Structures are given as structure tokens and as C-alpha cells.
Amino acid sequence: xxxxxxxxxxxxxxxxxxxxxxxxxxxxxxxxxxxxxxxxxxxxxxxxxxxxxxxxxxxxxxxxxxxxxxxxxxxxxxxxxxxxxxxxxxxxxxxxxxxxxxxxxxxxxxxxxxxxxxxxxxxxxxxxxxxxxxxxxxxx
Amino acid sequence: xxxxxxxxxxxxxxxxxxxxxxxxxxxxxxxxxxxxxxxxxxxxxxxxxxxxxxxxxxxxxxxxxxxxxxxxxxxxxxxxxxxxxxxxxxxxxxxxxxxxxxxxxxxxxxxxxxxxxxxxxxxxxxxxx
Numbered sequence: 291x292x293x294x295x296x297x298x299x300x301x302x303x304x305x306x307x308x309x310x311x312x313x314x315x316x317x318x319x320x321x322x323x324x325x326x327x328x329x330x331x332x333x334x335x336x337x338x339x340x341x342x343x344x345x346x347x348x349x350x351x352x353x354x355x356x357x358x359x360x361x362x363x364x365x366x367x368x369x370x371x372x373x374x375x376x377x378x379x380x381x382x383x384x385x386x387x388x389x390x391x392x393x394x395x396x397x398x399x400x401x402x403x404x405x406x407x408x409x410x411x412x413x414x415x416x417x418x419x420x421x422x423x424x425x426x427x428x429x430x
Numbered sequence: 431x432x433x434x435x436x437x438x439x440x441x442x443x444x445x446x447x448x449x450x451x452x453x454x455x456x457x458x459x460x461x462x463x464x465x466x467x468x469x470x471x472x473x474x475x476x477x478x479x480x481x482x483x484x485x486x487x488x489x490x491x492x493x494x495x496x497x498x499x500x501x502x503x504x505x506x507x508x509x510x511x512x513x514x515x516x517x518x519x520x521x522x523x524x525x526x527x528x529x530x531x532x533x534x535x536x537x538x539x540x541x542x543x544x545x546x547x548x549x550x551x552x553x554x555x556x557x558x559x
Contacts, residue, residue: 310447346471382533382536383533384532385533
């Protein structure tokens with residue numbers, strides 16, 4: 291059976307939905323997330339929907355419910371990467387996802403949760419500010 | 431018209447993917463493509479949840495410079511006893527959130543629903559790019 295991987299990164303669960311979400315897969319995902327929260331004592335869940343081109347009212351309801359259920363289990367959910375067209379479509383339909391915390395991408399989501407992605411220096415110490423990566427450009 | 435049988439949730443995915451692909455192939459904007467595909471997803475789900483299965487037919491429409499997609503959803507279910515009520519926001523007969531029909535209507539340019547008690551529901555939508 292198809293399933294969506296739930297990765298644990300420290301106290302955060304990362305769920306990146308990269309496949310067409312049919313209804314029972316969405317319901318299974320909800321179960322998986324709640325069990326993982328219990329088993330790993332995760333404090334937060336990042337759900338990445340960058341790859342989702344369509345979020346209809348059923349999927350939106352599952353995401354919204356998952357957020358509420360996780361909150362009852364003392365874990366915070368941040369929904370990241372919602373496409374502008376998906377956002378506009380949901381609002382058109384009258385679904386404003388009340389109570390759902392969002393961020394523009396995974397990095398911003400982690401930041402919102404209080405975790406920073408730090409570059410590790412050669413001596414093994416973390417650099418406080420994310421290192422500025424120089425763009426590799428074959429043209430120059 | 432092309433036809434997709436809608437018997438289960440996998441067919442809902444097939445229907446919305448077909449709508450998205452046709453809209454994409456016809457050069458629909460991302461917004462219009464997302465709206466028609468989402469509306470199709472809602473209506474296809476209604477066919478298998480409320481209508482005991484059925485089918486979707488779809489075709490591309492051309493009117494002058496305008497390009498549109500026309501979809502027809504037909505089920506053989508019990509029909510909708512009170513369409514006005516079903517079209518209201520938040521009304522649901524089986525504890526979904528009731529955004530399906532009214533939500534789909536807001537996403538398209540033309541929306542017609544016809545129900546005969548005991549003989550099923552037919553919904554027709556048109557989305558212009």
C-alpha cells in the first residue's frame with residue numbers, strides 16, 4: 291500500500307506530500323502523523339504541500355483536523371509551501387483554514403518553530419547565521 | 431466527449447488529473463487550471479460518495495477566441511431531495527464540511543444542477559480560460 295514518509299528531525303516531524311493524495315491516503319496520513327507524535331514525542335509537525343497542485347475541500351478538512359488533533363496532543367503543526375493558486379482556490383470556496391499555522395517553505399516553517407538551519411563550520415561549530423551561499427553560475 | 435467512470439476515490443484522482451491536464455494542454459492559466467481541477471475533484475467525489483458511482487464526460491469548447499472546458503457529472507444515486515439546501519455553504523448530508531457543491535459552483539463560470547428523486551443527479555460545469 292502506498293504511504294507517505296514521516297521523517298523525524300529532532301523534535302520535529304517532517305511530512306512532504308509528493309504524491310496525488312486520494313481520500314484514504316489522506317486519512318491514513320492523519321493516523322500516521324498522530325501515532326508518530328505519540329511514539330516519538332514530537333513537539334511539532336511540518337507538512338510540506340509544495341508539490342500539491344490541487345487541494346480540495348476534503349483534503350483541506352483533513353489537514354485542518356490533523357492540526358487540531360495534533361494540538362490536543364501538544365504538538366504544533368505548520369503547513370508549508372501552499373501554492374498561490376491553491377490558496378486562492380480554497381478562499382474562493384470559502385475555506386479559510388482557521389487555526390492553521392502556515393509558512394512559505396520548510397526553512398521558514400522551522401524558523402517559525404524556533405529552529406534555525408545552521409551551517410556547520412569546518413571546526414564543527416555552528417555558524418549562528420545561515421551562511422550565504424555563493425551562487426554557482428557557469429556563465430561567469 | 432471523453433468519459434471517465436467514477437466508482438471510487440482513485441477515480442476522483444483520475445478525473446481531476448484529466449481536468450488539470452486538459453486545461454494545461456489548452457493553455458489555461460495556472461489559476462483557471464487549479465480552479466477547474468478542484469471543482470472537478472469536488473463533483474467527482476460527490477458522484478461516488480452520494481451518487482453510488484457514475485461518470486464524468488468532458489470536452490473542450492471554443493467560442494471565438496475563448497477556450498473552455500465543459501464537464502458533465504452523472505450519477506445513478508437517490509438524487510438530492512432539496513437542491514437549494516445542498517447548495518448552501520456548510521450544508522452536508524454526511525458530515526463532510528458542506529463546501530463541495532457550493533464551493534465548486536464558485537470556481538466555475540457556469541454551473542447547472544439537475545436532480546430527479548430516485549434517478550440520480552446531473553451536474554454540468556463550464557470553465558473558460
